[in-house]
């Protein structure tokens with residue numbers, strides 16, 4: 173994780189999951205896995221987040237919420253789809269109300285398979301996402317685009 177320039181802040185949204193993957197996301201925050209020791213913070217404010225962790229598939233009810241959270245996050249940002257439902261809608265794919273995985277409404281950078289996704293796989297997915305985040309940050313720098321500031325006027 174030597175490429176991390178800043179503490180990455182994560183926002184988690186449960187699309188229409190069975191809560192299995194959400195429990196595993198929470199497990200990452202417990203003393204057992206303790207992602208906070210890497211500076212990874214779980215925030216409730218999209219304007220402070222670098223990484224969007226989504227569990228569950230996308231349906232007509234939540235598609236706008238997913239889009240709104242994504243749009244409120246400052247650039248650069250990455251999206252991690254956690255669990256097979258978020259990756260491709262999984263076993264709910266044929267349901268009448270399901271549109272698909274997270275990538276049916278927003279771009280996804282990292283796919284973490286599993287049902288449920290294991291905490292180790294989720295942490296691995298976030299670390300992969302951080303490499304993508306740094307790549308995006310470098311590309312913005314090359315193009316002379318400054319990073320967006322948070323609501324309070326400072327970078328997170």
Ligand code: SF4
Nearest residue numbers: 189192255257287288
């Ligand atoms: S991938 Fe499995 S555990 Fe995760 S939300 Fe879907 S059904 Fe639940």
